[in-house]
Amino acid sequence: MDRKIRKPTQKRALEKYDKIIDAAFKLFNENGYYNTTTADIAAEANVATGSIYAYFKDKKDIYLQVLKNTSEDFNYPTKDFWIENNDKDLHEPSIVKNLFTKFLKLMLEHHSFSKTFQHELNALKLLDEDIGNLVNKQHMERLSKVIEIINILNISFKSDNDLEIFCYYSNLLVDDACHKILYDDSLTDTDLYLAKCVDMLYALFISTVKLK
Numbered sequence: 001m002d003r004k005i006r007k008p009t010q011k012r013a014l015e016k017y018d019k020i021i022d023a024a025f026k027l028f029n030e031n032g033y034y035n036t037t038t039a040d041i042a043a044e045a046n047v048a049t050g051s052i053y054a055y056f057k058d059k060k061d062i063y064l065q066v067l068k069n070t071s072e073d074f075n076y077p078t079k080d081f082w083i084e085n086n087d088k089d090l091h092e093p094s095i096v097k098n099l100f101t102k103f104l105k106l107m108l109e110h111h112s113f114s115k116t117f118q119h120e121l122n123a124l125k126l127l128d129e130d131i132g133n134l135v136n137k138q139h140m141e142r143l144s145k146v147i148e149i150i151n152i153l154n155i156s157f158k159s160d161n162d163l164e165i166f167c168y169y170s171n172l173l174v175d176d177a178c179h180k181i182l183y184d185d186s187l188t189d190t191d192l193y194l195a196k197c198v199d200m201l202y203a204l205f206i207s208t209v210k211l212k
Contacts, residue, residue, distance in 0.1 A: 019045040024062045029114040071138045082149045100198045115183040162208035
């Protein structure tokens with residue numbers, strides 16, 4: 001179902017709109033989606049509850065926009081990082097592993113979801129068609145970003161299948177590392193977990209890439 005959010009264009013209205021999104025993200029992170037109401041969001045944003053409905057149909061509309069904003073927060077630093085490092089010698093294992101390590105740390109810095117938010121998102125994308133469709137769309141956009149970065153770095157793969165495998169599993173590894181380090185309270189050695197993830201990324205890299 002197409003749910004078009006009425007994003008304002010005038011400065012004052014846009015500032016109110018952004019306050020609503022920021023307040024919603026804060027409350028969804030702290031209390032969860034189900035334990036947050038539109039009245040809660042209005043109070044946190046210091047706006048009238050009726051103001052929310054000038055821009056959003058309901059709480060889910062707000063949640064969808066929060067997801068879109070957080071996805072953008074991931075995309076821009078990711079691309080910028082690789083553009084800044086496109087002159088590195090990818091034949092040297094230590095250089096490649098160092099890049100993967102820095103990239104993972106960058107992803108951890110920009111991973112602003114709380115454990116509550118992430119767990120509810122995992123459930124909501126299965127229970128709600130609109131949220132599921134958006135999450136799937138964002139996943140495909142992330143894969144496209146990976147391919148765009150690969151082109152920037154002028155990396156060649158052994159085959160199209162190898163490119164697809166690298167994109168799929170590198171995303172999976174990065175996501176798993178971030179979630180494990182950020183959300184698993186039983187994890188005692190985050191540096192070791194990070195290092196092992198880098199080793200797996202490097203093994204994936206050298207098994208799929210055709211270095212010139």
